[in-house]
Amino acid sequence: MGRDQAMSEKKRLSPQERERQIVDEAIRFFAEQGFGGQTRELAKRLGITQPLLYRYFSSKEALIERVYQDVFVGRWKENWQSLITDRSQPIRQRLLRLYGEYAEVIDNREWVRILILAGMKGESLNRRYLDQVREKIIEPLCREMRFEAGLPDPDTLPLDEAERDLVWSFHGTFIYRGIRKWVYGIPVMEDSDTIVETAVTAFLEGAPAALSAILADRLD
Amino acid sequence: MGRDQAMSEKKRLSPQERERQIVDEAIRFFAEQGFGGQTRELAKRLGITQPLLYRYFSSKEALIERVYQDVFVGRWKENWQSLITDRSQPIRQRLLRLYGEYAEVIDNREWVRILILAGMKGESLNRRYLDQVREKIIEPLCREMRFEAGLPDPDTLPLDEAERDLVWSFHGTFIYRGIRKWVYGIPVMEDSDTIVETAVTAFLEGAPAALSAILADRLD
DNA sequence: GATGGTATTTATCAAACGATAAACAAATAA
DNA sequence: TTATTTGTTTATCGTTTGATAAATACCATC
Incomplete structure (x- = not known):
């Protein structure tokens, strides 16, 4: 109500941007909650809906795998x-x-x-x-x-x-x-x-x- | 089939024995699976049914609390x-x-x-x-x-x-x-x-x- | 400015999971 | 034997949770 445009007004990011954003937040999120953290809450933090995660990662496990890559290898x-x-x-x-x-x-x-x-x-x-x-x-x-x-x-x-x-x-x-x-x-x-x-x-x-x-x- | 009596044929343990048994197995179980481990599988390992756990511990959290006690304090x-x-x-x-x-x-x-x-x-x-x-x-x-x-x-x-x-x-x-x-x-x-x-x-x-x-x- | 592609959401499913209530059965006492 | 207690199971509920399909909305291009 009032102003609908809060902070990240941008929607419809490019796949690269969105993927990067998801991985970055997932690293923070799982580091805190453990891998038991729910995909719904991760999505909430990102300001996106939960099914969108599955557009970028075929499963929660795949996302976790990606988190490993970025943290250890990177x-x-x-x-x-x-x-x-x-x-x-x-x-x-x-x-x-x-x-x-x-x-x-x-x-x-x-x-x-x-x-x-x-x-x-x-x-x-x-x-x-x-x-x-x-x-x-x-x-x-x-x-x-x-x-x-x-x-x-x-x-x-x-x-x-x-x-x-x-x-x-x-x-x-x-x-x-x-x-x-x-x-x-x-x-x-x-x-x-x-x-x-x-x-x-x-x-x-x-x-x-x-x-x-x-x-x-x-x-x- | 054949012999139904496998290993731990004893049923109906005394509350003290059963509680001890549950805590001991819970320590092993959670140490392996993490606290995300399911109560159903813990019960399975114990050869008892899952609701019986709740006769001895009011919640999963209470059981975990007890595990801490035994491991750290003990x-x-x-x-x-x-x-x-x-x-x-x-x-x-x-x-x-x-x-x-x-x-x-x-x-x-x-x-x-x-x-x-x-x-x-x-x-x-x-x-x-x-x-x-x-x-x-x-x-x-x-x-x-x-x-x-x-x-x-x-x-x-x-x-x-x-x-x-x-x-x-x-x-x-x-x-x-x-x-x-x-x-x-x-x-x-x-x-x-x-x-x-x-x-x-x-x-x-x-x-x-x-x-x-x-x-x-x-x-x- | 209509059209097509696609990023995103809405709606929903099926299984997993913690927890509870009622039924059952083994031990003890009368 | 019968009665009583209580350890244990059966049945089930209400959420939670990962995942999917269809609908929608944003954006570029012709």
């Missing part, structure tokens, strides 16, 4: 792997940059919650994402830590499971902070630079000792 | 806090024992997944659990780290946010391993003693340096 930076292995820079420097960027991606409600939701649902795409993390971050970083500690290359002396675990734990430091903040709603340290510096310092100081302990009995 | 060990503050033992020893026990509780599919599910749902009980972790583990451990590093007591020099963050990250090491294993289904190191030792070693070696860096400008 936000991975290709330079991360090469950043780790660039020995022209000191390891500390490399880690500060890598996890500075990574922390930015993680510090996002949708990213964290959808990662968790996908895990709980046991989606294969989620598995592929973590394979990527392992292959392109964890394993290379293990190799660099060997190098820094003056220990044999993984090609010579295969990685111990405990070594990967140590690096996963360091990596997890940042993920777990995201979970504390975006899943549990606990206040966390917000100064990104300090966060990364503290974590990297603790890791570089602590890892060599742990590494020696792990490999002690395997070295002659 | 599995907290009271000795953990006193273990940390017992300075008659070296800090390394204390941490090995505490997280040895804690790791046992965590290494449980139901515990990890229900903790996550509760977080995603934003339940207050979940919040209370994490308050307990902070109050009875994180804060005391911060105090002990100050002591070990020969730094002023938190009563004298209040804790910096970054200090809590550092300890949360150490704590998260164990949680994140549980998430990797029970949410993402990634293989993790299974030797509990080695896990704890590696994590504690890395923490005790790395934390002092990080702590000094954090407090550098606040100390005279």
